[in-house]
């Protein structure tokens with residue numbers, strides 16, 4: 410079985426989860442492991458696509474969507490993972506992964522499974538968010554007490570528990586995929 414493991418990561422949270430997944434599967438399947446920023450050419454076809462990205466505005470970040478479109482990932486078997494600013498059991502995390510799943514289903518992909526965990530919110534981006542909140546109090550990422558709580562709770566993620574969960578997730582996904 411030939412697998413593509415591809416990730417999009419701005420501040421390395423998703424990259425770290427992708428590396429944990431890679432470590433788990435590299436001896437089990439033939440896998441190409443790529444950072445989408447470094448891949449400009451058209452890729453071959455794979456039996457399974459494991460695609461990781463970060464949450465922006467409650468869905469997959471734009472670069473990942475662009476990658477999926479330019480690589481024409483349609484009618485494929487996919488497993489999806491994300492990192493986001495909120496705890497994984499927060500409704501916003503559920504909405505975000507569901508939006509990513511729906512986006513992939515709209516392209517006729519067969520979504521086998523999904524995984525999401527929290528990732529540290531970059532302090533630099535908070536400065537930008539503060540300025541934008543000052544300009545527009547309805548700014549989508551406005552800095553309020555809720556946002557500050559997310560920032561605080563995100564500081565230690567992704568952690569060892571997140572990596573363990575990601576490894577278990579991909580193990581279970583591969584096991585059930587092999588049974589199909």
Ligand SMILES: Cc1cc2nc3c(=O)[nH]c(=O)nc-3n(C[C@H](O)[C@H](O)[C@H](O)COP(=O)(O)O)c2cc1C
Pocket residue numbers: 417418419420421422423424462463464465466467468492493494495501527528529530531534550
């Ligand atoms: C511009 C920007 C927008 C973001 N929007 C959201 C969001 O809508 N919801 C959320 O939960 N996290 C949001 N985040 C937080 C990131 O998704 C989170 O920190 C993620 O782990 C970053 O992954 P990376 O380190 O791989 O880039 C945003 C971060 C940035 C920089």
